[in-house]
Each structure stands twice: as structure tokens, then as C-alpha cells.
Amino acid sequence: MDYMQNIIGTFVILLGLVVGSFLNVVIYRVPQKLTVVKGSSFCPACRHNLEWIDMIPVFSFLFLGGKCRYCKEPINFRYPVVELLNALCYLLVYLVYGLEFVTIFYAVAASCLIVLAMIDIDTKEIPDRFNIAIFACGVGAAFLQQGGVSLSSRLVGLFCISVPLFGISLLTNGIGEGDIKLFAACGFLLGWQLTLFTLLLSSVCAAVFGIGLMIARKAEGKTQLAFGPFIALSAMVALLAGDALIKWYMNWIMSLVK
Ligand SMILES: [Zn+2]
Structure with missing residues (x-):
């Protein structure tokens, strides 16, 4: 530096x-x-x-x-x-x-992710305004044409996880409405590749944390776990290092296949 x-x-x-x-x-x-x-x-x-x-x-x-x-x-x-x-x-x-100007939008999005994660832990709900703010940050980044994500990738990202999750939520009530909206907002902010990454990482983190919690509490039945913090953390990792991590992961997979 x-x-x-x-x-x-x-x-x-x-x-x-x-x-x-x-x-x-x-x-x-x-x-x-x-x-x-x-x-x-x-x-x-x-x-x-x-x-x-x-x-x-x-x-x-x-x-x-x-x-x-x-x-x-x-x-x-x-x-x-x-x-x-x-x-x-x-x-x-x-x-x-x-x-760059896009740095401001990404910093605002980061703050929104921190706030909604904490509120989700406290109340098991994500207020709409923070999802809207993250989406607005995505609109800002798209308008600037900065951040290395194309508009088509953002549009696919908006729907690629949120729509399937909405479909699943109609069948089971395990997925919160706020989580679906958060995936839509982050999808537009990050583009579809990093949104898939966010889904994968957040699911793994939530599963590991959930199993750890069950062991710690000696498996006394189900506890409702807020998913928002895991999505927020994963979206933040995606924003900062997602492309590098995807590349590293693909290289690792390819080295196993050889
Ligand atoms: Zn006091």
C-alpha cells in the first residue's frame, strides 16, 4: 500500500x-x-x-x-x-x-447485510427496506457499469435462486419470505454466478452451524435457525472474493478429475 x-x-x-x-x-x-x-x-x-x-x-x-x-x-x-x-x-x-463510485454502493450494501443479519437473529424477520436498499445498490452499480458484473448476469441473478425458492416455499414453510427477497436483491447486486456461490456457501455454513448446535445442545429437538445471517455472510464473501474462490474451487475439482 x-x-x-x-x-x-x-x-x-x-x-x-x-x-x-x-x-x-x-x-x-x-x-x-x-x-x-x-x-x-x-x-x-x-x-x-x-x-x-x-x-x-x-x-x-x-x-x-x-x-x-x-x-x-x-x-x-x-x-x-x-x-x-x-x-x-x-x-x-x-x-x-x-x-470508485461503485465502492460506495457496495459499502452501503455491506452495512445493510450486517443490519439485516442482526435483526434476523433478534426477530427472525428481515425488514423489506434493507432488501430494497441492497437491490438499489445493485441498480446503482449496474447504472455505473462497474463492479465487473453484466446487466444480463444481474437480471438472471435476480430470479435464478429467488424464483425456485419461492416455488419451494409454496410446498413447505421452511423458507422465510425475507430470505427469498434477500436472494433476489443479492442476485441483482452480485450477478447469477456469485448468487449460486452465495446459495452454496450459505447452505453449507447453516448446515455445519446447525449440526454443531445440535451436538452442543445434545440434540434436544429442532431449533429454528435464522438463515439470513448465513446468506448475508456468504453474499459478503462473494462480493469480496467470490470470483477468486470459484476459480480456485474449479481448479481443485479439475485436479481431482485428472
Ligand atoms: Zn445504563
């Missing part, structure tokens, strides 16, 4: 942390139908209004020893995790796609 890239990279990380802090507000308030633009932030435990010193991303959590300054209740570990995760995603998107 040259000098300029270091400066921009540092700025991107700081921006990611600040936006990540706002994402925590969104994750907390949207499922409760509270506004995210008005009202000051407060401690969820004691409702005490927070001052700026309580709201510095990651650092406040460390300085306060992971506890609220007013009521000493532990602060959810997820707050700094979301901030760091968002900063990491922003940095990686910047490193992969460079200083």
Missing part, C-alpha cells in the same frame, strides 16, 4: 466505525418501529441519555470496561462487534474495488 492508500484506508476505517455505531441504533430501533433519525441515544438498561464520551465507537466500550457509566449494567458485546465488522467490510470493499 502506498502513502495515499494508507491515508484513505484510515479514513475508510474511521468512517466504517462511525457508520457502524449508527447501525447499532438501526438494529435496536427498527424492529421496535422507533425513528432512527430523531431522539438521543440512551442506555437500553437504565434509559439514561448517553453523552458523546459514551458513544465513541469501540473506544467507549473499552474505556468503560464494557459497562454503562450510569447503571453499571454490561453493554451488549455486539455493539463494538458491529462497529468493527462494518469498519472491516468498508476497508475490504475499498481494497478490492478501489476509489
